[in-house]
Amino acid sequence: MRIGVLGFQGAVIEHRQHIAATGHEPVVVRYPEQLATLDGIILPGGESTTMGKLLNRTGMMEPLRQRIAAGLPVWGTCAGMILLAKELVNDSTRHLAVMDIAVKRNAYGTQIDSFDTDAFIPEVSPEAVPLVFIRAPYITSVGEGVRVLCRVDGHIVAAREGNMLATSFHPELTGNSAFHLYFAEMCRR
Numbered sequence: 001m002r003i004g005v006l007g008f009q010g011a012v013i014e015h016r017q018h019i020a021a022t023g024h025e026p027v028v029v030r031y032p033e034q035l036a037t038l039d040g041i042i043l044p045g046g047e048s049t050t051m052g053k054l055l056n057r058t059g060m061m062e063p064l065r066q067r068i069a070a071g072l073p074v075w076g077t078c079a080g081m082i083l084l085a086k087e088l089v090n091d092s093t094r095h096l097a098v099m100d101i102a103v104k105r106n107a108y109g110t111q112i113d114s115f116d117t118d119a120f121i122p123e124v125s126p127e128a129v130p131l132v133f134i135r136a137p138y139i140t141s142v143g144e145g146v147r148v149l150c151r152v153d154g155h156i157v158a159a160r161e162g163n164m165l166a167t168s169f170h171p172e173l174t175g176n177s178a179f180h181l182y183f184a185e186m187c188r189r
Contacts, residue, residue, distance in 0.1 A: 001039040001187050004029040008054045010046030010079065014172035018180040024187075034065040040073035040187035043080030045134065045170055050107070051079060052095040057094055061096070066097050073163045073186045075179075081166040089140050099164045100143025107138045107155070107168075121150045121158065125178035131157070138168050173186040 005015040007028035016026035026053065027034065029041060038045035041064075043051070050147040055061040068074050076084040076099075083095040087102040108115070113165060128185075140160065142148060150158035150167075155167035171179035 001025065001184065002027050002037055003184065003187060004038040004041040006030075006041065006043050006051065006080070008046070008051050008053050010044035010051075011077075011170060011172045012044055015044055015077075015180075018172055018177050019184075021177055022184050023182050024184055028138050029060075031058065032060045033177075035060070035063055035067050035072070038067075038072065040075070041067075042084050042183070043074065043076040044172070045078030045080065045167075048079040048082035048095065049093065051083060051153065055083075055095065065096050065098060068096065068164065071163050073165075073183065074098075075165040075183045075186075076166070077170055077172065078134065078136060081139075081168060083138075084164060084166055086143075093134045096141050099161050099166060100146050101159060101161070101166060102141045103137045104140050105137050106135050107140075108133055111135055117152060119150050119152060121178075122178045123149055123160075124158075125180045127178075129171070129176040129178045131171075132173045133157075133169050134173075136168045139166070152162065162171065 004027045017025035084099040085103040116132045146161040
């Protein structure tokens with residue numbers, strides 16, 4: 001399978017390495033015409049405002065939104081989750097606005113408040129997985145069709161709605177590929 005990683009900024013290399021390690025072909029995506037060749041796409045962490053501007057500037061915003069609406073599996077990590085959210089509770093900006101979640105940007109604080117922990121997420125792995133939070137957002141509410149996968153300190157940090165997966169944390173910054181395997185399985189279906 002060909003799994004894309006939006007290549008504007010963020011942990012693009014790390015996601016590519018995990019995709020390759022799971023036996024799939026990673027594709028750095030920077031142009032709308034690339035979307036037609038993908039079995040799934042990852043929207044990495046980074047700066048959501050910048051990525052939103054680049055999605056618009058490159059003409060990718062609407063084609064990506066349409067592909068996701070048509071069923072293309074998508075996984076947003078950190079800033080990628082912000083791009084997917086239909087609502088941002090502390091920002092009037094909307095980007096792709098395809099996933100029925102409300103997200104609070106920088107909910108855990110500034111860079112100095114970044115942290116890591118482990119969590120048991122049965123749908124993803126039979127073992128605890130490491131979670132790395134960097135200036136992380138979290139989900140404040142979910143719509144009816146959204147399944148909460150993980151909470152940390154009472155806050156929703158991973159959720160899935162159909163073909164859409166969102167995580168507050170950065171699995172690509174760990175040595176654990178459980179989330180990449182989980183997403184690859186979403187793409188296979």
